[in-house]
Amino acid sequence: MADPRRAIPRTDTVLAEPPVAKAAETLGRDLVKALVVAAQQRARAGEIEPGEVVDEVLARLPVTVSSLRPVLNATGVLVHTNLGRAPLSPAALDAVVAAGGTTDVEFDLETGERAKRGRSALAALADAVPSAVHVVNNNAAALLLCALALAQGKEIVVGRGELVEIGDGFRIPDLLASTGARLREVGTTNRTTVGDYAAAIGPDTGFVLKVHPSNYRVTGFTAEASIAELAGLGVPVVADVGSGLLAPHPLLPGEPDVTTALAGGATVVTASGDKLFGGPQAGLLFGDTAVIERLRRHPAARALRVDKLTLAALEATLRGPEPPVRAALDADLGELRTRAEALATSLRSAGIDAEAVPSTAVVGGGGAPGVDLPSAAVALPARYATALRLGEPPVVGRIVRDRCLLDLRTVRPADDPALREAVRRCR
Incomplete structure (x- = not known):
């Protein structure tokens, strides 16, 4: 044969x-x-x-040459660090594609002369929060630049309860100390008053640092000084609000925001671009015109600057429609329940053990620690979790009481059909 x-x-x-x-x-x-x-x-x-x-x-053809794969986030974590934090809006994605070619990022087409880099994105930020603005590649870089420009060889006064560790073991104290600044710790883990800061301020003080605790809360017998109190001490105040919330949000009453921090008297406010702001990874700096210009002109600012793709995505996030993170935060609970019921009913008709259940979502990414967001999910047998992760598209849920929950607060309504088919393929 x-x-x-x-x-x-x-x-x-x-x-x-x-x-x-x-x-x-x-x-x-x-x-x-x-x-x-x-x-x-x-x-x-x-x-x-x-x-x-x-x-x-x-x-077996991949979607793109990149090894990164699009994933459906059904975890209920709005800003999931391991899944790339904030997904970009369609407007931001279009802007990135347009900026991928030759662009006028640093060129004035009218005069034919060099222009200020990222001027349109910076103008959009200033329109959203009236102040001087600057952008670097992440929030850690924003703090690094503040320490280099304002406190190199000097002291940074910071409360002991705010010496936080961020992702992958990086610690804010180590980051700041690497710039040549000296940390002056004041107060205790649970109680730090304005008097503690006042007693530590002297001729070597570069600035007072106010850090929003990330991923945890200190409760019980506590006290902390407000930005307004610190602003009255006569030295610059740098406030790290972390999550990138530009203005107060009714669902997040305890989450600090840029507008309120500036109104309280902060000299500089730093924030992340890829969390509640809803845009690309970036460090956003807002504040006093002279200080922001000092930061912008520091030699290290060149090493920390963002590229044209980030600038394009930032501007589109601000100018365009509501980004996905904000849509997920503002999602109507009744609509989430209706979607969960419809998905569960459709899956049961295909012979799958599925039910609509109440769920609890969170902001994630260090934002709004301790705040629960009521949600709705589709519950499946636990064995579906692995099969869904290995499917196409990959779907990431979470295991609760031996059930795989697919939380719909972090799934766009337009992705419900893709989610349904992904589950059906795992039967």
């Missing part, structure tokens, strides 16, 4: 198939050729039929 392996199509024959050839144009010939060779090897091993090689290649 003839060897069936002789029926396996040649590499050049598979690459010439129209859908494969088109994929090679967008993803690169080397990547697609590697998939062809892998499919041929599976056919030689008898795992697939020779006539299935082309289908195997097409089934």
Whole structure:
């Protein structure tokens, strides 16, 4: 009998198939050729039929050349650090694509002269929060720049209860000390008064630092000095509000925001761009005109600056429609329940053990620690969690009481059909 392996199509024959050839144009010939060779090897091993090689290649084509894969976030964590924090709005994504080519990021088309970098994005930030503004690549970089420009060789006065650790073991005290500034710790873990700060201020004080505790709360017998109290001490006050909330939000009454911090007298306010702000990773600095200009002109500012893609996404987040994080935060609980019921009913009709259940979502990313957001979810058997993560598209939920919960507060309504089909494929 003839060897069936002789029926396996040649590499050049598979690459010439129209859908494969088109994929090679967008993803690169080397990547697609590697998939062809892998499919041929599976056919030689008898795992697939020779006539299935082309289908195997097409089934394994990635969405993009990048190894990063789009994921449906059904965890109920609005700003999930491990899933890239804030998803960009369609307007921001379009802006990034437009900015990916040659742009006028630092060029005035009218005069033909060099222009201020990112002027439109900075104007959008200043319109949202009237103040001087500057942008660096993340909030840690914003604090780093403040320490370098305002306190190198001097002291930074900070409350002991605000010496926080951020993601992956990075600690704010270590970050600040690396700039050559000295930390002057005041107060205790649970109680720090304005008098503690006042007693520590002297000729070597660069600024007082007020940090919003990230991922935890101190409750019980506590006290802390307000920004307004600290502003009366006669030295600059740098307030790290963390989550990027620009103005007060009714669902987050205890979450500090940029507008309130500036009104309280902060000299500089720093915040993240990829949390409650809802945009790309960036460190946002707002505040006193002279101080912000001093930060902007510091030599380290060049090393910390953002690229044109970030500037484009920032501006579009501010100028365009509501970003996904804000939409998730403001989602109507009744609508979430209706969606959960509809999804559960549809899945049950397909023979899947699914039910709509109450759920609790959180902001995440260090924002609004301790604040619960009522939500609705679809509950499935726990075994679905792994299968969903390994599916296409990957779906990430959470396990609660041996059930896999798919929380809809972090799933866009437009993605409900994709979520339903992802679950059906896991039967």
